[in-house]
Amino acid sequence: MLTLSRWKVTAVILSVIFGIVFSLPNVLPQKTLDALPGWVPHQKLNLGLDLQGGSYLLYEVDTDALRAERLTNMVEDVRTTLRNDQIEFGELGEAGGIVRVRITDPGKVDQAVSLLRRSIGGPLAGAIGGRDTSISNKGDGRLELSFVPEAAKADAVKAVDQSIETIRRRIDALGTKEPTITKQGSNRIVIQAAGESDPARLQAVIGQTAKLTFQMVDETVSQEDMVAGRIPPGVVVLPGTEPGAPPLPVAKRALVTGEDLVTANQEFDQNGAPAVGFRFGGAGARKFGDATTRNVGKRFAIVLDGKYISAPKINQPLPGGSGIITGNFTPESAAELALLLRSGALPAKLNLEEQRTVGAELGADAVRAGAISLAIGAAAMFVFIILAYGLFGIFAALALVVNVLLIIGIMSMTQATLTFPGIAGLILTLAVAVDANVLIYERMRDEAAAGRSPMSAADTGFRRAMVSIMDANITSLISAAIMFGFGSGPIKGFAWTLSIGVFTSVFTAIIITQVLIGWWFKTAKPKKLPIA
Amino acid sequence: MAWPLIRLIPRQTHFRFVKWAPVAAAISALLIAGSCVSFFTQGLNLGIDFKGGIAMEARMPTPISADALRNVARATGAHDVQVQGNFGSPNVAMIRFLPTAGGDAMAEANRVKAEIIAKFPGMTMPAPSVIGAKVSGELLGSGFKALAIALLLMLGYIWFRFQLQFGLGAVVAVFHDIVLTLGLLSVLQIEFSMTSIAALLTVIGYSMNEKVITFDRLKENLRKYKTTPLRDIIDLSENERLSRTIITGSTALLALGGTILFGGPVLRPLVVTMTFGIIIGTYSSVYIALPLILVWGAKRGDDEASPIKLGAGTRP
Numbered sequence A: 001m002l003t004l005s006r007w008k009v010t011a012v013i014l015s016v017i018f019g020i021v022f023s024l025p026n027v028l029p030q031k032t033l034d035a036l037p038g039w040v041p042h043q044k045l046n047l048g049l050d051l052q053g054g055s056y057l058l059y060e061v062d063t064d065a066l067r068a069e070r071l072t073n074m075v076e077d078v079r080t081t082l083r084n085d086q087i088e089f090g091e092l093g094e095a096g097g098i099v100r101v102r103i104t105d106p107g108k109v110d111q112a113v114s115l116l117r118r119s120i121g122g123p124l125a126g127a128i129g130g131r132d133t134s135i136s137n138k139g140d141g142r143l144e145l146s147f148v149p150e151a152a153k154a155d156a157v158k159a160v161d162q163s164i165e166t167i168r169r170r171i172d173a174l175g176t177k178e179p180t181i182t183k184q185g186s187n188r189i190v191i192q193a194a195g196e197s198d199p200a201r202l203q204a205v206i207g208q209t210a211k212l213t214f215q216m217v218d219e220t221v222s223q224e225d226m227v228a229g230r231i232p233p234g235v236v237v238l239p240g241t242e243p244g245a246p247p248l249p250v251a252k253r254a255l256v257t258g259e260d261l262v263t264a265n266q267e268f269d270q271n272g273a274p275a276v277g278f279r280f281g282g283a284g285a286r287k288f289g290d291a292t293t294r295n296v297g298k299r300f301a302i303v304l305d306g307k308y309i310s311a312p313k314i315n316q317p318l319p320g321g322s323g324i325i326t327g328n329f330t331p332e333s334a335a336e337l338a339l340l341l342r343s344g345a346l347p348a349k350l351n352l353e354e355q356r357t358v359g360a361e362l363g364a365d366a367v368r369a370g371a372i373s374l375a376i377g378a379a380a381m382f383v384f385i386i387l388a389y390g391l392f393g394i395f396a397a398l399a400l401v402v403n404v405l406l407i408i409g410i411m412s413m414t415q416a417t418l419t420f421p422g423i424a425g426l427i428l429t430l431a432v433a434v435d436a437n438v439l440i441y442e443r444m445r446d447e448a449a450a451g452r453s454p455m456s457a458a459d460t461g462f463r464r465a466m467v468s469i470m471d472a473n474i475t476s477l478i479s480a481a482i483m484f485g486f487g488s489g490p491i492k493g494f495a496w497t498l499s500i501g502v503f504t505s506v507f508t509a510i511i512i513t514q515v516l517i518g519w520w521f522k523t524a525k526p527k528k529l530p531i532a
Numbered sequence B: 001m002a003w004p005l006i007r008l009i010p011r012q013t014h015f016r017f018v019k020w021a022p023v024a025a026a027i028s029a030l031l032i033a034g035s036c037v038s039f040f041t042q043g044l045n046l047g048i049d050f051k052g053g054i055a056m057e058a059r060m061p062t063p064i065s066a067d068a069l070r071n072v073a074r075a076t077g078a079h080d081v082q083v084q085g086n087f088g089s090p091n092v093a094m095i096r097f098l099p100t101a102g103g104d105a106m107a108e109a110n111r112v113k114a115e116i117i118a119k120f121p122g123m124t125m126p127a128p129s130v131i132g133a134k135v136s137g138e139l140l141g142s143g144f145k146a147l148a149i150a151l152l153l154m155l156g157y158i159w160f161r162f163q164l165q166f167g168l169g170a171v172v173a174v175f176h177d178i179v180l181t182l183g184l185l186s187v188l189q190i191e192f193s194m195t196s197i198a199a200l201l202t203v204i205g206y207s208m209n210e211k212v213i214t215f216d217r218l219k220e221n222l223r224k225y226k227t228t229p230l231r232d233i234i235d236l237s238e239n240e241r242l243s244r245t246i247i248t249g250s251t252a253l254l255a256l257g258g259t260i261l262f263g264g265p266v267l268r269p270l271v272v273t274m275t276f277g278i279i280i281g282t283y284s285s286v287y288i289a290l291p292l293i294l295v296w297g298a299k300r301g302d303d304e305a306s307p308i309k310l311g312a313g314t315r316p
Helices: A006-026 A030-035 A063-084 A106-119 A149-174 A200-206 A223-228 A282-294 A331-342 A360-414 A420-449 A454-486 A489-524 B018-041 B066-075 B105-119 B133-161 B164-187 B194-224 B230-240 B242-262 B264-296 B302-314
Strands: A054-061 A089-095 A098-103 A133-137 A142-147 A180-184 A188-194 A212-216 A235-238 A248-251 A261-268 A274-280 A300-304 A307-310 A322-325 A350-358 B053-059 B079-084 B092-098 B129-131
Touching: A006 A360, A006 A489, A054 A149, A054 A200, A063 A089, A063 A098, A063 A106, A063 A142, A063 A149, A098 A106, A106 A133, A106 A142, A142 A149, A149 A180, A149 A188, A149 A200, A149 A331, A188 A200, A200 A331, A200 A350, A212 A248, A248 A300, A261 A331, A274 A282, A274 A331, A350 A360, A350 B133, A360 A420, A360 A489, A360 B092, A360 B242, A360 B264, A420 A454, A420 A489, A420 B194, A420 B242, A420 B264, A454 A489, A454 B133, A454 B194, A489 B194, B018 B164, B018 B230, B018 B264, B053 B105, B066 B079, B066 B092, B066 B105, B105 B129, B129 B133, B133 B164, B133 B194, B164 B194, B164 B264, B194 B230, B194 B242, B194 B264, B230 B242, B230 B264, B242 B264
Parallel strands: none
Antiparallel strands: A054 A188, A054 A350, A089 A098, A098 A142, A133 A142, A180 A188, A212 A300, A235 A248, A261 A274, A274 A322, A300 A307, A350 B129, B053 B092, B053 B129, B079 B092
């Protein structure tokens, strides 16, 4: 094993060069780094939020609310469908995820079932010919409609994916330093903004659903009706966005929604007050044009997230699909609303479950303390191992240096995040790497004591110790893989550093020391091992 | 002529490790009992990572009086206020408290922050951290699940490479280390945070490494000395790898030593846990894993048994 084969020497030289080149950006001053040509690696270690400071926001997509909303829509769809075909019905309502309706005319039950089957719900994603709703006839004219279980799951997945996309568009529009947005588990979204110690701005744009709808005002409902709670079916009473605005009865079904918006901008109305101008495109423009044509002289409410902003009267048809939202806006709030409308509504409400911020200074203090103490620890380790094993200790120390260079180099290259737990993983890695060399050297001493020649003892030492080293490292790798697969953020950081370390440690502790010891045998022609 | 120092360690030792196993078992049992008592009486000092809560950092151009800050924070009506001063520098302090049940934690955090800043001119506070108990609880759960699966798979690997008894011995010993480490955290009331999870993982990693290395030597000696009693082989293997254990253990402890002294209050809890873990991991290899194998017995010579039989069959 101690033969200096060409591939081993090449591998060692290449790895040392790799380690130095890729670790270097971490110690060079920024100015020097900027002056280097483009082909030189520039990437520094990607420090986690706990080390460099920043904000961490965890949102949960409110899939229950989404579900409830879809069921409300289903009720309204059933109402409109049956009304349009003049089928008499009653007892329409939703409870426990099931929409129930009773067809009063027994002769029309079959017609109603086939009608509803055609017009309620939509195709099921991922299943050809499948529908996302099921209808069952319970007899006596009673029908039950519900979403199939797969639809609920697909809905949630879609909602989370759409939310991430929307959040990304909104944050891009803000123009801050690019935060990372990731999905966690089935219905959570994590936003990490490094260096951002005040997440208020992020929260302002993420926390709002920004669901815009245009709904007709129901003028038949009087103030007294609302107070007495006499609300006709299909009508809902909405509060206003302004404090003190009177509640407004509007049709549950929206005429047009913000989904069809093409653009929105901050503008000024004819009185010079800030407002939000918007334009619908394609189908949305047509729908908006039709609705305004049909309802000239009536009022419609412009509703944002369940509260109406204003309820203007339609003075003339608006066939171009564009209009203006007036309200009590400041230029800033109008611009923000325009941004939210442009980037689209979130499919569901997002609840902020967790907010973590680490001040950049606290992070920097921790990094400084960590770096100093790690350096002292490493120095103590080097001195000890050299005192213990002499020349071979120097070899082990050199291997360890290359090991650290390789880990830092690989972490910088892959831009894996180094966190506090990652540093713990690093310490464990180095301890196990030293152990590999100790195992090899102790084995050599055993073999030398058993009467082998120095060369043979060293060779056997490597070969025999290899088994233990492999067993130990494979065990580490197994646990790292599991922790990476199942663990959450911080555990992942630990697992990743550990896995990189397993590979670099096996390489440096075995191959590098082998080449060094092989070279020493070749040049010094020793009669005796320095450790025996 | 003492250098390299490794020559100072005697070449051959004949410690009777196994003889002390009953004593060690008693000590371990006592320590585990103590840990359990501590769990049930004072429990773990869960940090906001796992308990949920609000934490914020305060910075001043001049040193901060933790007592004054605590009083002001209490006066705002915040619950369970803890102020940790001298966080790396006397000008920095950490304030932690629990949100009012059922209230809006974010709003409360911002209110308390504003009220504190009003009382201390010149103080700056980055946005507070607010952690919901729901998410943090799940985080703890998923961490322990990952741990359990990892332990099971390691058991599988050791079973495959060695024997089932070895795997069980290793897992029981590692479990012993986990309990004692958690016990230490509970007794000293070190805050249990995400970082503690990392420390615990490190302890497990180091301990498992110790077990595997120990087993490798044991396996080799079991093959070499087919008729020697298991008890003696265990002692022999332990003596043979004694110098390695001393060197590796000391190196690991030295690496951590720097951090205990200079790591600052953020790193210290992590390192104290890891140091304890390294000691306990080394101890449990000798006094938990190996004695368990002695009790359960190890299969002997099976690896060589089949080829010998085959050879006998072909002989005339």
